[in-house]
Amino acid sequence: MEKLQNGYLFPEIGMRQLMHVEKYPGAKIISLGIGDTTEPIPNIIASAMSQYSHALSTREGYQGYGAEQGNQELRKAIAETMYRDMGINDTEVFISDGAQCDISRIQLLLGSNLTVAVQDPTFPAYVDSSIIIGQTGEYARNTGKYGGIEYMRCGPENSFFPDLSSVPRTDVIFFCSPNNPTGHAASREQLGELVATATRNGSVIVFDAAYSAYVSDGSPKSIYEIPGAKEVVAIEISSFSKLAGFTGIRLGWTVVPHELSYSNGFPVHKDFDRIICTCFNGASRIAQIGGLACLSQQGQKATQQVIGVYKENARTLARTFTSMGLEVYGGTNSPYVWVHFPGRRSWDVFSEILEKTHIITVPGCGFGPSGEGFIRVNGFNSKECIQEACHRLRNLLG
Numbered sequence: 001m002e003k004l005q006n007g008y009l010f011p012e013i014g015m016r017q018l019m020h021v022e023k024y025p026g027a028k029i030i031s032l033g034i035g036d037t038t039e040p041i042p043n044i045i046a047s048a049m050s051q052y053s054h055a056l057s058t059r060e061g062y063q064g065y066g067a068e069q070g071n072q073e074l075r076k077a078i079a080e081t082m083y084r085d086m087g088i089n090d091t092e093v094f095i096s097d098g099a100q101c102d103i104s105r106i107q108l109l110l111g112s113n114l115t116v117a118v119q120d121p122t123f124p125a126y127v128d129s130s131i132i133i134g135q136t137g138e139y140a141r142n143t144g145k146y147g148g149i150e151y152m153r154c155g156p157e158n159s160f161f162p163d164l165s166s167v168p169r170t171d172v173i174f175f176c177s178p179n180n181p182t183g184h185a186a187s188r189e190q191l192g193e194l195v196a197t198a199t200r201n202g203s204v205i206v207f208d209a210a211y212s213a214y215v216s217d218g219s220p221k222s223i224y225e226i227p228g229a230k231e232v233v234a235i236e237i238s239s240f241s242k243l244a245g246f247t248g249i250r251l252g253w254t255v256v257p258h259e260l261s262y263s264n265g266f267p268v269h270k271d272f273d274r275i276i277c278t279c280f281n282g283a284s285r286i287a288q289i290g291g292l293a294c295l296s297q298q299g300q301k302a303t304q305q306v307i308g309v310y311k312e313n314a315r316t317l318a319r320t321f322t323s324m325g326l327e328v329y330g331g332t333n334s335p336y337v338w339v340h341f342p343g344r345r346s347w348d349v350f351s352e353i354l355e356k357t358h359i360i361t362v363p364g365c366g367f368g369p370s371g372e373g374f375i376r377v378n379g380f381n382s383k384e385c386i387q388e389a390c391h392r393l394r395n396l397l398g
Helices: 009-023 043-055 072-082 099-110 125-133 188-201 229-233 268-279 285-294 297-323 346-357 383-397
Strands: 093-096 116-120 149-153 172-176 204-208 234-239 252-255 327-330 336-340 374-378
Touching: 009 346, 043 285, 043 297, 072 093, 072 285, 093 099, 093 268, 099 125, 099 204, 099 234, 099 252, 099 268, 116 125, 172 188, 188 204, 188 229, 204 229, 229 234, 285 297, 297 327, 297 336, 297 374, 297 383, 346 374, 346 383
Parallel strands: 116 149, 116 172, 172 204, 204 234
Antiparallel strands: 093 252, 234 252, 327 336, 336 374
């Protein structure tokens, strides 16, 4: 734990926001920072949870502990809806309280005696959980990197996909697509290269598909769309947080294929099942009923309408920054927009925007050393707030 540098990124932003509010108590803060959904949960989903919750007050409707692996009906619905024609069995789906929690459970499964590769920049929980579990060496202040982790640079110069031929072999590869924070969705060819590299090296891919519902250009939404991924190399984690606005309800899942095994032939699935049964008592029954409603035909239609709001907001932000002559990425297959401020430090840009516009952003350096000079903004807000934010940003930067 003592290796961790400063605090976790988002609590640090939260503390700076509190200090700003104390300094400017009358300011109207607009948050384009932490990726927290803002639109109401569709009624069909909220009603399903409400009805189930009320039934718990009756003798006939009360239920206690559920299966640690999750509601069987929900596991089946995820397999059939999210992984249609990919060969995923419902017994390979483990329901959880969110993708971030599953990242740490997967780290428990993997243990400390291995090497890890991450995209750079990427979601900080991959690196921080690797540090906590004991997979890393010391932090090098001159590079902003930890020993024992391979940082796979993913920037504009390589179309946000690493040169895998130059990356040393590691036991595990954490890969997020669409990527948080850059918004880049890897192509079928790129993911094919990733699977081929992992297969050749005997590596395991931990694929984070939390933003797959935002893909709109035909890019793969799951690593299991790539031949060989399920049979040999990949675990996939995903979430209802950005799919259905469940950031406060907490519901996600992990897929561990039966075929995936250690070098000695022992199934990884059996070990992950033991981790779940030992370290987790199962996701909330109420949340899981909500998940089932999300995956119904009406639920999917309703959630896509909400996702459409966030995607349009992201496009509005991207157009605004582009109109000011800045280099802008993302905002197409993702709720995130990645903006470059050449020659400037990320925290300085964050501080200036907060001080002069009362807008919260995220400094890119918090996602890895290659994020220096960038900020991340997101479309998780009302259309009116996004328009007001764009007005303030144009006054500052235009």
